[in-house]
Amino acid sequence: MAAAIAQQASKVRWGELEEEEDNEDYAYLLPPRQVIGPDHNGLKKVIEHKFNDVGNKVKITTTSRVRKLANARVSKRAVERRSWPKFGDAVHEDVGARLTMVSTEEILLERPRAPGSKGEEAKASGDALSQIGKAGAVLMVCRTCGKKGDHWSARCPYKDLAQPSETFSEQAPTSDAAAAPGATKGAYVPPSLRPGAERSTGSDMRRRTEENSVRVTNLSEDTREPDLLELFRTFGPVTRTYVAIDQKTGMSRGFGFVNFVSREDAERAINKLNGYGYDNLILNVEWAAPRAT
C-alpha cells in the first residue's frame, strides 16, 4: 500500500505541475530514487529525495512488505462467468437487501485438543505435577497464567484478571518477587523459593493455578460441593470444588467453581459438560478466569 502511494507521488500530476515548477530546476541535484529489496522477508525499501515547501532537502524512506499472493488458478471460463449479468431474483436485488454478509464472529476450527500454540501453555500448567521431581528444570513458570519462561508470576500481565476468589496470604508473591531478580542474575535461590517448586509445597498453593479453574453456572439449588465433585471427577483429579452459598438464606446461589489439576482435564470437562443437562437445568461450564488469548 505504502509503496503504491509513494509511486503515485513520484508520478507528476498535471494539477501539481505548476507548484513543482520551481523545484524542477533543482531536481537534478537530488540523488536518484533508490529501491532496495524486496529481501527474503519481502521487505522493500524505497528511498527518495525531495525538496519540501521550505526548500530543504528531505529524504523519504518508504518501507513496505511485498507479499506474493498465491496465484489462484482461475480458469478462463470462470473469469468469463464473473462478468455474467445477474438473473432471476438477483436482478432486482437492491443494495439494502444484504443477502450476503461476512460474519462478525471469528469462527475457528475448534480442535478437540488445544492447538499447537496453546498446547505449550497447557503443557506448562498440565505438567506441573510431573515437574515436581525436577523443579529446577524450568525456573520461570508463571503461576497465574502458567506461561513458561515469559515472565515471573509477580509480573504476570494477567495477574489482575485472575484474582483468586478466596483470600490468600500475600506472603508468597512478595517472596517470589524478591527471588525473581536474583534468579535472573544467576544467584542462588533456595529450592523452596523457586516458583517451579512452589507448586509442590502445599495443596493450597496449587489452588492458585487459576487457569485450571472452571466456573459452573446454572446449578440447581440442591447442588452441593460433593455433587460437583462427583460430576467433575470423571474428567480427572479435582483439587477444589466450591459452590457459592448465600450468606443470609444459606441457599446455593446457583454457581460454583471446580479446579482441576491439569488443564487438559478442565478443557475436556468444559467441552463435555457445557450444555449438559443436570438436575433439570442446562449447565453452563466455562473457564473461570478470562483466558490469556
Place this chain on the structure above:
Amino acid sequence: MRPILMKGHERPLTFLKYNRDGDLLFSCAKDHTPTVWFADNGERLGTYRGHNGAVWCCDVSRDSKRLITASADQTAKLWDVQKGAELFTFKFDSPAKSVDLGVGDKLVVITTDPFMGLPSAIHVKRISGDPSEQSDESVLTIKGPQGRINRAVWGPLNRTIISAGEDAVVRIWDSETGKLLLESDKETGHKKTITSLAKSSDGSHFLTGSLDKSAKLWDIRSLELIKTYKTERPVNAVTLSPVLDHVVLGGGQDASSVTTTDHRAGKFEAKFYHKILEEEIGGVKGHFGPINALAFNPDGKSFSSGGEDGYVRLHHFDQDYFNIRI
C-alpha cells in the same frame, strides 16, 4: 476465519454443489428457487425460478452450462446456468429426490420417492446436447429398495449406480441392465437411514452419512467398508476434502427438537475427521440448526455448509488449517 453468510433462502437448505472450476456454488432449499452464488465472495448471481416444491438436489455439468434439479413437485428440471432459463422438465409420478450427472454429462440418474402406492425408483435418462431434442424417456428404471432412496450416484465410468436410502443399505446396480450387483452387509453397514452420500474427488471411494450417528467410507467398486467415523449426532451431510485426508460431517439433533434445547447441546457443528485415522480434527460452529448440506470447493481451500436455519455459510480456510498436524 470469518465465514460468509448467505441468506438467500427462506426455508431450510437441502443441498449444495460447486461447479468443477469451483467458482460457482449452487444451493437448493425447501423454498422453490435454487440459487447460484459466486463461491469466492458469496455474491448472488441468480436464481432458477420455475419449481413448485422443495428442491432436494441438483447437479451441474462439467462445463458449467447446464444445471439439473430434482424437486418435490414431481419434476426434475434442466436449466441454462447462465440465463436461469428452464430448458426441459422431466415429469414423474412422485417427488424427485436426487440427481447425478454421469461422466460426460450425457446420462443422468434421478431417484423418486415412494408416493401414493408407488414404490421408490431410480431412473436413468439421456441428456441430449440440444435441449430441443431432449426426451422424457427413461433409459432404465430400477425398482426394488424399500423406502426413500436419498441419494444415487454414478460409479466409475458410468458402469454402476450406487444408491442409498431409508433402508440403510448401500446398493450397487449395473447401469446397463439394472441388475443388483452388490449390497452392503447388514452387520457392518449402517443401522438407520442413510441421509447423504458423497464421492471422493477421484471417484475411488465414497462416504455415507446416516442417522445412526456415524459415517462410513466404502470402496466404490467392491463396496468394501474401509472406515467408520463415529460421532454423537445424526449425520445429515458429508463431504470429503479434495486435497487433504479430511472428511467433514454435518448434522445435529432432529429439527423438531431444536427449539426445546440449548443450541450448544444440539451439536450443530461441522465436524472434521481425519480420513485415515478416523480421529476428530475439529469442529466449525455457526449454524442455529442442523446442517443439511455440505460441499467442499474443488480447490480444497473453502467449504460451505447449509443449515436448517436457511443460511449458507461459506468458509474460506485460514492458513492454520493446512498446517494442522495430527
